[in-house]
Amino acid sequence: MFDQIKLSLIDCLSKIDADIDISINEIEVSLLFDEKGDFTTNVALKFSKIFKKKPSDLAKLIIDNFSFENFDKIEMAGPGFINFFLKDQSFFKLLSSHSNRFQDQSSVNIEFVSANPTGPLHLAHGRGAIVGDVLSNLYQFFGHNVTREYYVNNTGNQINEFLSSILFHISTKHNLNLPYQQFYKGDYIQELAKKCFDNFKDIFDSPKPTKNEELQIVNFAIEYLVNQSLKTLNDSGINFDQITYETSIVEKKLLPEIIKNLEKKGLVYYGQLHDPKDFQGTRKDNEITIFKSTNFGDDEDRAITKNDGTPTYFANDIAFHVDKYQRKYSKLINIWGADHLGYLKRLSSALVTLYPEINFSVVFCQIVNLKRNNEIQKMSKREGTIFELDELVKEIGIENYRYFMSYRKNDTHMDLDIDLIKKENKENPIYYIQYSFARSQSVLERTNKLISNDIELSLELKNLIKKIHEWELVVFNSYKRNEVHLIAHYLESVASMFHSLWSSAKSNPNSRFLDDDNNLSENTQLLLKKYQLVISEGLGILGIKPKLKM
């Protein structure tokens, strides 16, 4: 119906002035849920200047030219809105009309979580995990072939420190007196140390592990943690199509070519930046390779190689994204935590320089605070007050976890109120939505036979039909904007309208779905099936199964 109205409006506008060209994308039509009407548009306000008319005059002209086919009444309201009142017999058309859902089968890569492989997943990873997975579902909903990718940074200093921490624990526990320092703390490191020791007992017979033996140990530990993370994710319904290790990117040796290309554009130079933060000892005067990211508004230029000639994290990350690009995706989406906000500029400017046509975007997830007993739980790695993700999922359940992580706009800070989530009533929207579905199912199951009765179009019924009709608009919007919370909110509001209609039967028996003999009108059946379809699709995108019974 939205498109139909839009096309008619364009038609009217071209009759009013054939020289003015308005495209369908510029026309806004939205729903009303009160006595003002059923649909509304602001075109007369929006285009009054172009048509050199007062908004109210333009609105009147449009109404005069509009075909009334589906409408009882079209009227101007307020400063120049045009409101449409749908004919009663047109309401059920809204349910049966098949809108051609937009489909795009191109391949999309969505990279998310990508936690450092030096510890278990915690709460902060949980949000990105759900946002990434739901976004993937959403892209699949519109036909895309989606690759869910998980990147493992298994090189660099953090890995050396991680290894050192494990060996430190082994050394302490078994009095081996090995020369390793402790960087990472926490119970998981101790457990990991034990596993490594049990697995590599022989190595510790000799005085100190060789480089090669160290490598074996650290790879074992990383593998263990990555698998553990993947299991945690898998337990909440998230499965990756591709796990990429940074070492595999390094092995592809993409960097020389990349640097050459950047250099051709005049964006690479060799020299010195200021001293590294933890710079110690004598300064080597080796020149490093530097990317001129200040050309793109970054705060400073960024190092591509380190003093010792090895690539920085940034360099490998460019290579990783080049690798993804070369795998021929039409779109690359990354889900990042807010702590990477400042990193976007350098990476995107490097990528755009290399591939001006690249379609690369980042969805940021802000901090999640855990709230319990009305108090924000401050988390700190140092204090050991990290809430591990699998504990959270265990405590609140997968459904709640998935719903609440999708519930808030990704780039706003959010409080996850554990006490509220565990409530099984209206305060918990997922329960509320599921309950409405179970109610609709119970009607379908009780149905004796189908009859072709007319049913009364109450205000509640009209609202529900319109809201169901809005689904296509909402889901498309959510997809276009990469914002999954729109879906969670839509489900809550459509469920609310369902419950309203249900309860209106208490005061108005005509609103009952079933008659005294448990017969169901065909139109009502259409309504219930369409309602279930919308809820199933919506919950499906969130990765939640609707409940037939509660």
Add this chain to the structure above:
RNA sequence: GCGCUUGUAGCUCAGUAGGAUAGAGCACCAGAUUCCUAAUCUGGGGGUCGCAGGUUCGAUUCCUGCCAAGCGCGCCA
């Protein structure tokens, strides 16, 4: 200090490609169940949309400045 994100009801948050009286849930108050699942529904009070300017027919939305919170500001990853 610089950059990014955020600031909407007592609380948690929607909304903003400029548009009608700014919405929802919780909390608070008052009601609804002989009847398809009351795990629900109906009604009520509650707001200078952080502050101040600007752009215009119209600003919570766009621009500028300020204030507050969070995050980031390595040849770490």
